[in-house]
Amino acid sequence: MGRFRSFFFLIAAAIVVVMLQRPAEAFWGFGSGGEGGTSGLDLVQGYDRNTVVTTVGRVAAAPDSSADPVTIELVAGSERFVVVLGPRWYLQDDHLDWKIGDTVTVRGSKAQGKDGRSYLLAQWISSPSGSPLVLRNETGRPAWAGGFKGGQQGAGQQQRGGTGGGRRGR
């Protein structure tokens, strides 16, 4: 019996050693901070002006405030996006009141993750309450990186700051 056990331990160890050769993001789900989890993208600080699009779609999965970063799933035509809003700590005081089926407009930098899913790193997103949630300035610098005050904008309010010191695309 002992021999059987040591043999199977040996096999299990060999499998673990081989599997450990795979990139870490292939195992763990969404990582914390800007690691991007299985997507391989920089979901928190990443942005590229070359891939900026504005799209309208329906909410397919409401925001999960326990996830980090906070995301919403959106269906626009035949395409399904994971809209990345921002880090949990930054959005914890915001009222994220989207429900499944709500129609939203979102502008952001589009990217395809290593998991094959389409991501939209939101610059702003419309909200059912009427005022859009601004998360980045025009150049993509995130509000949580400092230098500009984001948040929900009232009618006629001006977005401040926006020096463009964030990560830039080529």
Place this chain on the structure above:
Amino acid sequence: MPRSRFTHSILWGCLLLTSLLLWFAVANYRNAEPVAQSILRGMSLSLGQAIEALAVRDPSLKALADFSSHDSAYFSLINRQGVIRFHRNPDLIGSRIEDQRYLPVAAAPVITEERIRLGTGEVVFETQQQLHLPSETMVLRLALHTWQADQIIRRARTGLMVIVVLLTVAWGFGLWVLRLQQRDLQRREEMTRHEQLVRLGELGAVLAHEVRTPLAGIKGFAQLLRERVQDARQQEYAGKIVTESERLEGLVTDLLTYTRQETMQSGSAVVLELVQDAWESFVAEAVQAGVGVQITGAIARPVACPADRLRQLLLNLFSNALQAMPDGGTVQINLSNDGEQATILISDSGPGFAEESLKRAFDPFYTTRASGSGLGLAVCHKIVAGYGGIMTVANGSSGGANVTLQLPLVKECA
């Protein structure tokens, strides 16, 4: 085909198959990247042609705004002055391009391609090629998502890993089965040997009854005859009968000793005393042959082996040593102990063991002497093993034979 040869053939076959599978998997993995690159290149050329056709049809480039492809991350048209004439992000149209990578393509009809990392962290396949409009020539910069094409690389990598894991499991299992098979073979050999010994034991018992008793009679009458006859020649013949009867008696005794089931009898022996006592039996013979003895070292406690068994063992070994040195020499006996075991090293200055004799020293009936029974060392080995010891034979570095006995010491009373 012999069993070991068959096993070797199977092992070589498995090694060949393993190498073949690994070669196939590695080659597949190494080819995957060029294949993925070719797919992206082909996709880029097709999209480039479609964009050029649209741009030629509508020189204002407005029609390009409606052009979209799931495979493209973005595309832009840059004129020779570095101004972006069209971009998927309308905010960038009219601005100047920040990098100078478009210049070589603007200057000559070449196509550049590279994988670049965007600000989002995504790696895209970017190509730059000239796009000819009726009025001017521009540079088309096209970035493609690589996930779809890279599926080939991922599948090849997964295939490689699966093959490595399966081969590891198969080799582990195969070696385990081989080990079991070898143990089974060893067990069978031991059983066969045991059966042979049992048969030998039965033969020994028959000899004890059928040969020993008449042999005692022959020896007794021969001794009587030797004393009674007056003729010197007849006395000599009677003496030969006695000598040969004693030799046969010794053979029967050895055979009975070897075939007897060795049971652990309680008892202990002081080694130095027994060594000296056993050597006393050979003093006359040793002096006649010119063989000297040197006893060195000491053993602190008695060994856990009855004195009569150890004595028999030493007599056999001394007899062998003397027979190996008919023209004189030295027998060295070194005694030592390491706290748990006593070591008795008996070395002679004879010719030592032949290579074949070293391998078969403990096989019963194996002998290189014309008159030997081939049971001496076999009996010694059996006695030592029976009392939890180890017996080894070797040749000394400066010639001669070395016989080492390791026997457990009697446990110290607390």
